[in-house]
Amino acid sequence: MTKYRILSPRLAAQLLIWLLVAASLVARADELNVAVAANFFGALQELAPRFEQATGNKLVLSSGSSGQFYTQIKQGAPFDVLLSADSERPRQLEAEGLAVSGSRITYAIGTLVLWSPQSQMVDSEGKVLFNGQYRMIGIADPVNAPYGAAAEQVLKGLGIWEKLNRDKQIAFGENITQAWQFASTGNADMAFVALSQVTDGKIISGSYWIPPQSLYTPIDQDAVVLARTTKRRTAEVFLTWLRQDPQAIAIIKAAGYSVKP
Amino acid sequence: MIGSAYSVADLVALWISLKLATVTMVLLLLACTPLAWWLATTRSRVRVIIEAVAALPLVLPPTVVGFYLLLFLGPHGWGGRFAQQLGLQSLSFSFGGLVLGSMLYSLPFVMQPLQNAFQAVGQRTLEAAATLGAPPWDRFFSVALPLARRGFISAAVLAFAHTLGEFGVVLMIGGNIPGRTQTAAIAIFNYAEAMNYGAAQRLSVTLLMGCFVLLVIVYAVNRRLRNAVVIA
Numbered sequence: 001m002t003k004y005r006i007l008s009p010r011l012a013a014q015l016l017i018w019l020l021v022a023a024s025l026v027a028r029a030d031e032l033n034v035a036v037a038a039n040f041f042g043a044l045q046e047l048a049p050r051f052e053q054a055t056g057n058k059l060v061l062s063s064g065s066s067g068q069f070y071t072q073i074k075q076g077a078p079f080d081v082l083l084s085a086d087s088e089r090p091r092q093l094e095a096e097g098l099a100v101s102g103s104r105i106t107y108a109i110g111t112l113v114l115w116s117p118q119s120q121m122v123d124s125e126g127k128v129l130f131n132g133q134y135r136m137i138g139i140a141d142p143v144n145a146p147y148g149a150a151a152e153q154v155l156k157g158l159g160i161w162e163k164l165n166r167d168k169q170i171a172f173g174e175n176i177t178q179a180w181q182f183a184s185t186g187n188a189d190m191a192f193v194a195l196s197q198v199t200d201g202k203i204i205s206g207s208y209w210i211p212p213q214s215l216y217t218p219i220d221q222d223a224v225v226l227a228r229t230t231k232r233r234t235a236e237v238f239l240t241w242l243r244q245d246p247q248a249i250a251i252i253k254a255a256g257y258s259v260k261p
Numbered sequence: 262m263i264g265s266a267y268s269v270a271d272l273v274a275l276w277i278s279l280k281l282a283t284v285t286m287v288l289l290l291l292a293c294t295p296l297a298w299w300l301a302t303t304r305s306r307v308r309v310i311i312e313a314v315a316a317l318p319l320v321l322p323p324t325v326v327g328f329y330l331l332l333f334l335g336p337h338g339w340g341g342r343f344a345q346q347l348g349l350q351s352l353s354f355s356f357g358g359l360v361l362g363s364m365l366y367s368l369p370f371v372m373q374p375l376q377n378a379f380q381a382v383g384q385r386t387l388e389a390a391a392t393l394g395a396p397p398w399d400r401f402f403s404v405a406l407p408l409a410r411r412g413f414i415s416a417a418v419l420a421f422a423h424t425l426g427e428f429g430v431v432l433m434i435g436g437n438i439p440g441r442t443q444t445a446a447i448a449i450f451n452y453a454e455a456m457n458y459g460a461a462q463r464l465s466v467t468l469l470m471g472c473f474v475l476l477v478i479v480y481a482v483n484r485r486l487r488n489a490v491v492i493a
Contacts, residue, residue: 067454136354141437144454171354171436174450181328182436186335187353 029056030234033078035069036061037085039147039176039194040108040221043255044083047248051241057234065175067144073098073226080229081238083107083221085176086146090222099224100232107242108257110219112150115198116183116190117206126209128190129160137164138171138182138191147176150216151192157215196256221257271464273440274448278468281356281431281444282424285363289371289420290413292364297372298401301379315372318365327433330362334434354436359444362430370419378412379405411483418479422472 036044041063048059066084073079073093082099084090087106093099114129116122121134128134139155140148155161164170171187173179176194183191198204223242225235242248249259267275296315300308318326333340334353341351352358382405390400428446435442437451445468452461 141451143451168438168441171438174432181331185331186337186341187331187351
């Protein structure tokens with residue numbers, strides 16, 4: 001019996017290849033691979049569809065710690081843009097020629113907050129830190145996480161860093177997410193976290209104290225275009241949009257950050 | 262780079278790792294021996310369920326195990342509430358908490374070699390001992406235990422080594438407190454994150470060399486034991 005075939009497998013494969021080639025020629029929009037610090041991931045998820053609407057370009061997001069991204073980028077990770085949680089690593093990438101020089105912007109400034117899920121725990125002036133009625137405070141690792149470094153500065157500024165460490169009352173999370181977890185699961189009584197983690201325009205639950213900015217160095221979160229990108233123009237468009245578009249700035253502010261004037 | 266001196270923090274972290282691995286190994290061997298013996302000899306249908314549960318830590322990512330432990334030990338979790346009722350401190354951020362987490366996470370590595378070893382002893386040998394008039398406890402201590410000793414060595418080595426290299430669970434429930442819950446594995450990770458590759462390598466090489474020597478000794482002893490005659 002003869003089989004009638006409209007398409008031989010070979011012809012079908014060739015057609016498919018041509019279709020793919022044609023599709024890639026037609027599509028002008030780019031896809032940017034963005035490495036984003038975990039604390040800004042939520043905000044960027046909200047920003048991505050707006051950016052796509054505005055420019056037709058897609059963002060593919062990878063969330064992680066800035067330190068890991070830095071190491072991965074040094075080893076040739078295929079990202080086009082890095083949104084770091086600090087300014088140190090983007091600066092270093094720029095100096096090492098791994099980022100496009102002059103592309104660095106501060107896309108957000110983080111706010112530190114002492115937060116507890118319990119409504120009566122933290123007072124609005126942070127006096128709770130001195131009352132000795134708590135077992136553990138969670139903070140992010142001061143060496144690697146910018147919010148951890150800021151928390152250390154605040155506790156040192158208040159003169160209780162030494163004592164808390166001596167009494168082993170500080171639990172160190174690898175990053176700010178873990179510090180938040182320590183407090184939200186109740187294992188730590190309170191934690192220094194990013195305002196962006198506990199706000200939805202206003203503080204979602206619990207009690208908090210926002211330390212005065214004079215107690216710690218501003219947490220500048222910088223972004224850079226990475227040198228190995230083949231989509232430099234689109235990447236630069238994205239960073240400009242992030243820095244200047246009023247809608248983008250509104251979303252960033254609602255997420256608990258401030259921006260440079 | 263590797264030759265440079267250890268900091269005090271490095272030595273403390275190594276000490277905590279060694280202590281954690283040793284305590285975990287001993288407690289796991291004690292806890293698993295009766296259970297593995299039961300699993301190897303029972304005909305109960307519950308057996309497969311227990312076996313499956315004991316193998317579960319192999320499946321879950323360590324950070325997930327750690328996260329659930331954190332919930333469990335928190336004031337709203339069963340463990341935390343139980344501790345409160347007894348008037349005790351919660352185990353989170355303590356050495357005891359690390360031991361609990363490590364025991365959970367290394368459980369399959371002890372249970373399975375022990376169960377296999379007891380099964381390899383065989384019903385016949387034990388029945389032979391019984392016909393010679395050995396009571397059950399004697400059959401266990403004079404026949405099963407000596408015959409299963411290689412299983413014990415495997416289990417001990419695996420528990421020790423696996424706990425030394427454990428990272429995720431310790432990271433989640435330890436709180437990285439120097440002198441209490443900061444293990445060598447966590448210290449290495451911190452060094453690498455901080456781009457202090459020299460210090461990271463120094464600790465890594467120490468851990469690797471130490472474990473390598475230990476494993477060589479254990480396997481050499483094991484080989485001798487294999488050839489030795491059992492005098493029961």
